[in-house]
Amino acid sequence: MPRTDTRDYLQLHLVVFAWGLTAILGKLILLPPVDVVLWRTALAALGFAMLARVMGHSLVPPRRIMLAMLGVGVILGLHWILFFWSARLATASVCLAAMPTAMLWCSLIEPVIDGTRRWRPSELLVGMVMVGAVWLIYEVEFRYWLGFSVAIAAAVFAAFFATLSKQQVAKDMHWSVIGLYQMTGACLASIISRPFLETGILPALPDASSALWLIVLALLCTVVAYAGFMDVLRRVSVFTVNVVYNMEPVYGILLAALVFGKAEFMSGGFYLGAGIIVAVVLTLPWIRRWVEK
Numbered sequence: 001m002p003r004t005d006t007r008d009y010l011q012l013h014l015v016v017f018a019w020g021l022t023a024i025l026g027k028l029i030l031l032p033p034v035d036v037v038l039w040r041t042a043l044a045a046l047g048f049a050m051l052a053r054v055m056g057h058s059l060v061p062p063r064r065i066m067l068a069m070l071g072v073g074v075i076l077g078l079h080w081i082l083f084f085w086s087a088r089l090a091t092a093s094v095c096l097a098a099m100p101t102a103m104l105w106c107s108l109i110e111p112v113i114d115g116t117r118r119w120r121p122s123e124l125l126v127g128m129v130m131v132g133a134v135w136l137i138y139e140v141e142f143r144y145w146l147g148f149s150v151a152i153a154a155a156v157f158a159a160f161f162a163t164l165s166k167q168q169v170a171k172d173m174h175w176s177v178i179g180l181y182q183m184t185g186a187c188l189a190s191i192i193s194r195p196f197l198e199t200g201i202l203p204a205l206p207d208a209s210s211a212l213w214l215i216v217l218a219l220l221c222t223v224v225a226y227a228g229f230m231d232v233l234r235r236v237s238v239f240t241v242n243v244v245y246n247m248e249p250v251y252g253i254l255l256a257a258l259v260f261g262k263a264e265f266m267s268g269g270f271y272l273g274a275g276i277i278v279a280v281v282l283t284l285p286w287i288r289r290w291v292e293k
Helices: 003-020 022-028 033-054 063-089 092-114 121-140 142-169 175-197 208-232 238-245 248-264 268-282 284-292
Strands: none
Touching: 003 022, 003 208, 003 238, 003 248, 022 063, 022 208, 022 248, 033 063, 033 175, 033 208, 063 092, 063 142, 063 175, 092 142, 092 238, 092 248, 121 268, 175 208
16 A cells, blocks of 8 residues: 555544544533534634644635635534534443444535445445444344434535535635635534524533633634544545544444443344444445455
8 A cells, every 4th residue: 555545544533533523522511412513613723723824824715716625614514513512412432333334425416416436235225234233223222222323414414514524625715714714614503503403592601611612613623623534535535534443433432431431232033233334334445355256
């Protein structure tokens, strides 16, 4: 494997590891899910704006591109709201187990939005296997059906976000500017949705402990991870990103068990279903060659 490919895969894994922390931090931050996203995106937008200025990039792109980036940010904000809501309704492990389905949704969505390729038999085959694995999780952990369903919806929004972000990265816009406007759009989505999902209009203020975890969430898991994601997205396909992204539940579930202990332990059937999902996506490159040769 070329050295550049190795670096790209390593960079992707580091990004995904950082994202694996988000469900854990979402439970440690004692704020409503919408407020977690609101503070996270506001801090991240500020961080991206500062980086863009330091690196000498204009903060005022063409109006059409600006609106497009804000729109993708709204989708990202809805994804995060549902993601943290799912972790509250169930557990961090249940929330993370649904995220690999983003690859299936992306395989179905990308050909429609991009228009440059057709649906691949291997991806549809994998999709059917993943649906079976998801059903297995529903069967053995039915008490968490609502949280898992919300997480599935979050994965759908994640697929839309990844597909649309790939197109925006290709428009020769620096990642710091893209991040600024996408985070601003996500923050606006949180502000608009708050009256419908929470009590009151103004967000709650975090205590000292939650503020510390919010800073870690905004800087490490958002600004740093997002910068790495947007950088590597210029050189790899959305499909490759989603294959590596499916390691998030592996990292996240292990970290959740270390942090929260027995509260995160699931039944054997849950780990079987989650294991099938991860095993299938990790072997997907070989499955594609076998089915489509």
